[in-house]
Amino acid sequence: xxxxxxxxxxxxxxxxxxxxxxxxxxxxxxxxxxxxxxxxxxxxxxxxxxxxxxxxxxxxxxxxxxxxxxxxxxxxxxxxxxxxxxxxxxxxxxxxxxxxxxxxxxxxxxxxxxxxxxxxxxxxxxxxxxxxxxxxxxxxxxxxxxxxxxxxxxxxxxxxxxxxxxxxxxxxxxxxxxxxxxxxxxxxxxxxxxxxxxxxxxxxxxxxxxxxxxxxxxxxxxxxxxxxxxxxxxxxxxxxxxxxxxxxxxxxxxxxxxxxxxxxxxxxxxxxxxxxx
Amino acid sequence: xxxxxxxxxxxxxxxxxxxxxxxxxxxxxxxxxxxxxxxxxxxxxxxxxxxxxxxxxxxxxxxxxxxxxxxxxxxxxxxxxxxxxxxxxxxxxxxxxxxxxxxxxxxxxxxxxxxxxxxxxxxxxxxxxxxxxxxxxxxxxxxxxxxxxxxxxxxxxxxxxxxxxxxxxxxxxxxxxxxxxxxxxxxxxxxxxxxxxxxxxxxxxxxxxxxxxxxxxxxxxxxxxxxxxxxxxxxxxxxxxxxxxxxxxxxxxxxxxxxxxxxxx
Numbered sequence: 001x002x003x004x005x006x007x008x009x010x011x012x013x014x015x016x017x018x019x020x021x022x023x024x025x026x027x028x029x030x031x032x033x034x035x036x037x038x039x040x041x042x043x044x045x046x047x048x049x050x051x052x053x054x055x056x057x058x059x060x061x062x063x064x065x066x067x068x069x070x071x072x073x074x075x076x077x078x079x080x081x082x083x084x085x086x087x088x089x090x091x092x093x094x095x096x097x098x099x100x101x102x103x104x105x106x107x108x109x110x111x112x113x114x115x116x117x118x119x120x121x122x123x124x125x126x127x128x129x130x131x132x133x134x135x136x137x138x139x140x141x142x143x144x145x146x147x148x149x150x151x152x153x154x155x156x157x158x159x160x161x162x163x164x165x166x167x168x169x170x171x172x173x174x175x176x177x178x179x180x181x182x183x184x185x186x187x188x189x190x191x192x193x194x195x196x197x198x199x200x201x202x203x204x205x206x207x208x209x210x211x212x213x214x215x216x217x218x219x220x221x222x223x224x225x226x227x228x229x230x231x232x233x234x235x236x237x238x239x240x241x242x243x244x245x246x247x248x249x250x251x252x253x254x255x256x257x258x259x260x261x262x263x264x265x266x267x268x269x270x271x272x273x274x275x276x277x
Numbered sequence: 278x279x280x281x282x283x284x285x286x287x288x289x290x291x292x293x294x295x296x297x298x299x300x301x302x303x304x305x306x307x308x309x310x311x312x313x314x315x316x317x318x319x320x321x322x323x324x325x326x327x328x329x330x331x332x333x334x335x336x337x338x339x340x341x342x343x344x345x346x347x348x349x350x351x352x353x354x355x356x357x358x359x360x361x362x363x364x365x366x367x368x369x370x371x372x373x374x375x376x377x378x379x380x381x382x383x384x385x386x387x388x389x390x391x392x393x394x395x396x397x398x399x400x401x402x403x404x405x406x407x408x409x410x411x412x413x414x415x416x417x418x419x420x421x422x423x424x425x426x427x428x429x430x431x432x433x434x435x436x437x438x439x440x441x442x443x444x445x446x447x448x449x450x451x452x453x454x455x456x457x458x459x460x461x462x463x464x465x466x467x468x469x470x471x472x473x474x475x476x477x478x479x480x481x482x483x484x485x486x487x488x489x490x491x492x493x494x495x496x497x498x499x500x501x502x503x504x505x506x507x508x509x510x511x512x513x514x515x516x517x518x519x520x521x522x523x524x525x526x527x528x529x530x531x532x533x534x535x536x537x538x539x540x541x542x
Contacts, residue, residue, distance in 0.1 A: 181383035185449075188343050189456055190373030190400020195407050199396050203387040 070252035077250045082238055082257050089234035090261070092152055092227065093220040096159025097213065103164045108171035115175055115201070125168070133165030137223045141232035152233035159220050159227070167216050174208035175201065207276050218269045225258045295321040295460050295492045296342065301351030303337050311337050313516040315351070319460070324483060324493045326507035328500055330536050334516045335496040339462045342494075343375045344368060356459060373400030376453030376491070378482070380465035382445040384452075386438040390429065393437050393448050394420040397455025416455070423451040426485055443474035450482055454489060461486055463495040467502065475499070479506050500532065 023031065110116050110125035140161045144154035183200040191199070228236020235254060242250040301315040311334040319325050327335050340346035342353055344360060353360040355374060363371050376397075384393045398416050399407055406412060412420075424430050427447035432440065437448065446466060453461055463482065467475035483506050486493050497503045503510055504524040512520030512527070512535040520531045533539050 182385045185383035188377040190369045
């Protein structure tokens with residue numbers, strides 16, 4: 001309003017020409033800085049990684065040689081050795097997933113802030129979940145091989161402890177996303193805490209629960225395939241033996257068997273998940 | 278404000294009331310009371326409507342009664358039972374005597390209509406029965422009866438998320454009555470419904486609670502509906518009761534005092 005009373009010099013239309021830019025100069029500068037840091041990081045990484053040029057040049061030839069040795073796969077080797085190991089791998093994945101849920105459900109309930117209002121318990125649960133995830137399943141397997149000795153038991157526990165973090169985190173997020181209204185209504189009706197969880201919360205997280213369970217089982221089938229490399233049972237053991245004895249036609253049999261199982265698991269899980277919602 | 282009113286009334290008047298609230302204060306943050314000394318006695322029958330602008334504490338008042346919100350101080354008596362200070366099992370036993378209907382219905386979407394109605398019995402049935410869905414036969418028969426009464430007999434096995442808003446609120450009413458409550462609290466039960474459905478749902482609420490002799494306290498934004506169905510209007514503003522009387526007594530200047538301004542009238 002004031003600009004109307006005071007005469008403006010120069011271009012009288014200047015206040016009407018407004019400019020729009022997506023970023024302020026400060027933002028542009030910081031975006032440029034981020035790019036610079038990324039490029040510098042890549043250059044630094046390439047220069048410090050010490051790639052031996054001869055080995056790199058040799059790689060295609062080596063790979064071709066390996067493939068030729070692998071072909072044809074030694075199918076006769078499949079039964080019984082590979083087959084039994086494969087079944088054991090599936091057992092490890094399934095039992096590991098089951099055990100993981102026994103641990104993950106209480107932790108998820110403790111970690112969800114709308115279920116467990118006690119702050120320190122939230123932190124303890126969330127820390128346990130992060131700790132579980134931060135250790136790779138092969139490392140868990142090494143630990144449990146040391147405890148139980150080599151074999152499937154170590155594999156089962158490795159899978160279970162690795163999965164707890166993943167399942168617990170997703171489950172506690174599903175719990176935190178539940179609508180508070182139904183719980184409030186059941187509480188108002190005099191329902192106990194257990195009844196409130198059973199009838200107000202469980203129906204809401206049920207689809208997520210089964211989705212997570214199937215998804216994790218699918219991942220665990222793949223993870224348990226390599227556990228044998230450190231002696232925790234399953235098909236990895238057979239694979240390790242075959243590689244150590246340079247029996248490449250057997251290696252290819254094992255790899256194909258793993259591929260087939262993973263594909264079948266994937267198809268089953270996708271089918272079941274689409275029916276859940 | 279409440280200090281002069283906290284003295285106990287003669288026993289004769291006390292028996293007539295289903296619910297008595299004295300000197301009720303609620304502070305979400307210390308020093309900033311949302312409810313500033315509410316005194317309210319609700320008769321053992323009929324609908325009491327609470328009107329007032331948004332944010333004036335109507336919802337908080339209802340939630341203090343069944344302790345979904347913890348009152349800061351004051352007394353709330355349900356037919357002689359002091360509700361403030363109850364804990365654990367005693368609180369649950371008191372809550373099941375109080376039915377509640379919500380603005381957003383608060384049904385469990387993925388359960389069937391029947392299970393939603395039966396969940397009104399969760400304060401009565403043991404956990405294992407709820408888990409195995411083995412509700413007592415008498416409860417199931419009453420649930421069917423109530424579904425008939427709210428006009429949804431053929432929807433018993435449908436999932437709650439397949440219902441319209443009006444149908445959901447009917448289920449909400451059936452669930453609340455399933456408790457055989459001694460009083461029913463309704464928090465904006467029609468605010469999410471279209472005008473016609475709102476009237477139908479209120480009509481149903483009034484009819485069923487009258488038939489079962491359940492007094493109702495209802496928070497409502499629609500003053501015309503409040504006047505039509507309530508036998509008593511309580512006007513709140515700024516956390517206090519500033520009007521209390523029959524619908525006929527509610528005049529324009531009262532509405533001005535409750536909602537402020539006058540241009541909207």
